[in-house]
Amino acid sequence: MAKVKLIDVAQLASVSKSTVSQYLNGRFDYMSKETQVRIRAAIKELDYVPNPIARNLKADKTKTIGVIVRDITGFDTSRTIRGVDDYCKAIDYNALIYNTDFDPDIEAKSLEALYQLRVDGIIIASSGKNNQLISDYIKKGMPIVHFQLEHDGSEKNLILSDYRQAAFDATEYLIQLGHKRICFVTQDFKNVKSRNERYIGYASALEKHHIPLDKNLIQYWQRETGFEHSPKSILSASAAPTAFFTQHLAITTELLTHLNQEKISIPDDVSLIGFDEIPMAEFFKVPITVVKQEPYIIGKEAAKLLLENINDKNRHSQKIMISCSITQRQSCASPREDISL
Amino acid sequence: MAKVKLIDVAQLASVSKSTVSQYLNGRFDYMSKETQVRIRAAIKELDYVPNPIARNLKADKTKTIGVIVRDITGFDTSRTIRGVDDYCKAIDYNALIYNTDFDPDIEAKSLEALYQLRVDGIIIASSGKNNQLISDYIKKGMPIVHFQLEHDGSEKNLILSDYRQAAFDATEYLIQLGHKRICFVTQDFKNVKSRNERYIGYASALEKHHIPLDKNLIQYWQRETGFEHSPKSILSASAAPTAFFTQHLAITTELLTHLNQEKISIPDDVSLIGFDEIPMAEFFKVPITVVKQEPYIIGKEAAKLLLENINDKNRHSQKIMISCSITQRQSCASPREDISL
DNA sequence: CAAATAAGATAAACCGGTTTATCTTATTTG
DNA sequence: CAAATAAGATAAACCGGTTTATCTTATTTG
Structure with a gap:
């Protein structure tokens, strides 16, 4: 070149x-005016551009950070990355994206690759399967901030939505509409604190309103295998729920598919509030009410937090929480009288 | 570190x-077996990792490419980037993303930044406002491949959807349903070949079926100002269209918003086929039929083409076209009799 | 007016690797 | 057995910058 x-x-x-x-x-x-003028002229004439590689070699800095996510293609994820990148570009940094599809092996390889590349720091939404590895890298001096996923034992720098409050708000919203049997649809949440937080929010909203927590209304979903019990069977159980509260977009989507197939109508037969914003929800047959996170802000804040850690290695770690908000649309209504009895 | x-x-x-x-x-x-063993042991014991910065300085390679897009957040764009990135990661390259929001100044700055960073090559979906600048960089030896947007005068390495065929197919699909007055909704397409190609596809489908091209059915939309004529006014004109064919997702979305507001029903009052896949379309009040591109494949192919150019600078430039396909949903029906007369 | 200081500039070491020319020593060749 | 060759290894230059110690020369100080 x-x-x-x-x-x-x-x-x-x-x-x-x-x-x-x-x-x-x-x-x-360090130099005279004339010297400056001569150098400026020479640079211009030669169209000189300093080589950042050489510069970085000496500085032992790469002005690059790594971002490890499940998949850049996700609606919220792409916005988070945009936030990270906007922050980075503004301070002349670059962000390197690694997609893991949540495969712990790929996650480990990505960490190692970024470490070898000598990035100045890493932002990660981790699977929780590499906690030991991550603390090893932190020990080696790599600044790392977690976002969105919090795992037991990973109490370092962290930025995430205020899941507990958000789940509390969503649950209370349904309660105020008259729902008492609210089905909490979630992935397994042991060891995954950010999922457990939602559960706590849900439970405490029920408690505040003196509604007993019915374990049958906690329903599980897995990425590979889908629902443990089909939505149809959940709805035809003895004390069936009058509302679903799904804990992330993939669950919301799959539930919707089931409901459509079974011709179960929202919100007449059952209400639904989902975690995570839904793209183009306004055009849906039934626009879905959601608790929406602020992925762009989270990205920006994550980058900011990471850079603070890069520039001050002795900094105490912190946990930042970003509020969520409910976007009311048309998937929640008061439960039918006959059901609520 | x-x-x-x-x-x-x-x-x-x-x-x-x-x-x-x-x-x-x-x-x-160049060395004895024993020496190898000793070195291997030393590397292991010290946990040594070569510094790629130093290596690259000598090699005059960065193993990094740049990708300039409007916005990583876009549905198709994020998938294209995933394609680029997957290809890159597999050959130990990294991709640096630059978002321009289609601002020519930011685009120019991104090009300069990537040039200064000495990336090995650049993939760009360009605004068309920096053609001169881009050829300057090419002249300086920077391999550049364009994707998605083709501009008059930028006939270099290029990878994009077969827009002409796609528009032809979409138009013919509507014709076969009985439509004769198909409104082609587009951004201004002079100087933007990839938009013009769609127009040619549209026009030639009409011609094949002996339908005269009515200039009043070519309607314009701009990102900042929206529709030149409101969809409502278009539909109440004397020879109103019985179908819309929108040329990209943003147009489709805005048209849908208008139609919803005016309570114009699809496909009863008017049919609609859109360019670009729509996220979650299956949950729409009326799932929209679209011509969908293959953004992931385009990303992979773009990266492949770029790398070929990086590794063989004297390569002749090429243009690769990727087929689109129609995803039939429920927004297209035969026109009402009374209208088609 | 000699000594101290300030202004302006440079030589040389360094960052962490790669590569080429060269050197040793052992082995093969005639 | 001397000369040529092969195997194994190294010194030194290089990639393109930055930084520190040092050097000149002019200016200031007492």
Whole structure:
């Protein structure tokens, strides 16, 4: 590519490499006005651009951070990454994205790759299967901030939605509509604190309103195998729920598919509030009410937090929570009288 | 971070830096078996990881490419980037993403930033406002491949959907349903070949079926100002269209919003086929039929084409076209009799 | 006016690797 | 058995910058 190097500029301006380097780094008081003028002219004439590789080698900095996510393609994820990237670009950093599809092996490889690349820091939404590995890298001096997923034992730098409050709000919203049997649809939440937090929010909203928690209304879903019990069977059980509260977009989507297939109508037969914003929800047959997170803000804040840690290695770690908000649409209504009895 | 360097390994293994370097680069026939064993042991003991920065400085390669897009957040765009990234990661490359929001200034700055970073090549969906700048960089030796957007005068390496065929297919599909007055809703397409191609596809489908092209059925939309004529006014004109064919997702979305507001029903009052896949379309009040592109494949192919150019600078440039396909849903029906007369 | 200081600039070491030319020593060749 | 060759290894230059110690020369100080 560009073959002009610092020495060429130095020769053209009849000064030493050192002086040109000083000039490039803005230390103008080390040279006379005329020298500055000559260097400026030489740089312009040669169309010189400093080589950041050489510069970074000396500085032991890459001005690059790594971001490890499940899949950049996700609606919220792409927005988080945009937030990270906007913050980075503004301070002349770059972000390297690694998609893991939540495979712990790929996650481990991504961490190692970023470590080898000497990125200045890493932002990760981790699977929770590599906690030991991650703390090893932290020990080696790599600044790491977690986002969105919190795991027991990973109490380091962390930024995430206030899941507990959000789940509390969503549950209370349904209660205020008159629901008493609210089905909490979730992935397994042991060891995954950010899922457990939602559960706590749900439970405490029930408690506040003196509604007993019915374990049968906690329903599980897995990415590979789907629902443990089909939505249809859940709805035809003895004390069937009058509302679903799904804990993330993939669950919401799959539940909707089931409900459509079974011709179960929302909100007439059952109400639904989902966690995570739904793209184009306004065009849905029934626009779905959601608790929406702020992925873009989370991305920006994550980048900010990481950079603070990069620039001050002795910083105490912190946990930042971002509020969620309910976007009311048309999937929640008061339960039918006959059911609520 | 890792402070172990090559010289440490060399000392521990009691050999010279050169030999360790040879080892690292797999040139084992330059040393004895025992030496190899000693070096291997030393690397392991010290947990040594070569510094790619130093390596790249010498190699004058960064193993990094740049990707300039409007916004990573877009449904198709995020998938294209995933394609690019998957290809890159498989060959030990990284991709740096730059979002421009289609601002030509930001686009120019992104190009310059990537040039200064010495990336090995660039993939760009360009605004068309920086054609001169782009050819300057190409002249300076930067491999660049365009994707999705083709502009007059930028006939270099290019990968994009077969827009002409896709528009032809979509138009013919509507014709076969009985439509004769099909409204082609587009952004201004002079100087933007990839938009013009759609127009040609549309026009030639009409011609094949002996339907005269009515200029009043070509309707314009702009990102900032929206529709030139409101959909309502278009539909109440004398020879109103019986179907809309929108040229990308943003147009489709905005048209849907208008139609909903005016309580114009699809496909009863008017049919609609959109360009670009729509997320979660299956849950729509009226699931929209679309011509869908293959963003992931385009991303992979773009990366592949770029790498070919990086590795063989004298390569002749090429243009690759990827087929689109129609996903039939429920927004297209035969026109009402009274209207078609 | 000699000594101390300030201004302006440079030489040389360094960052962490790679590569090429060269050197040793042992082995093969005629 | 001397000369040529092969095997194994290293010294030194290089990639393109930055930084520190040092050097000149002009200016200030007492």
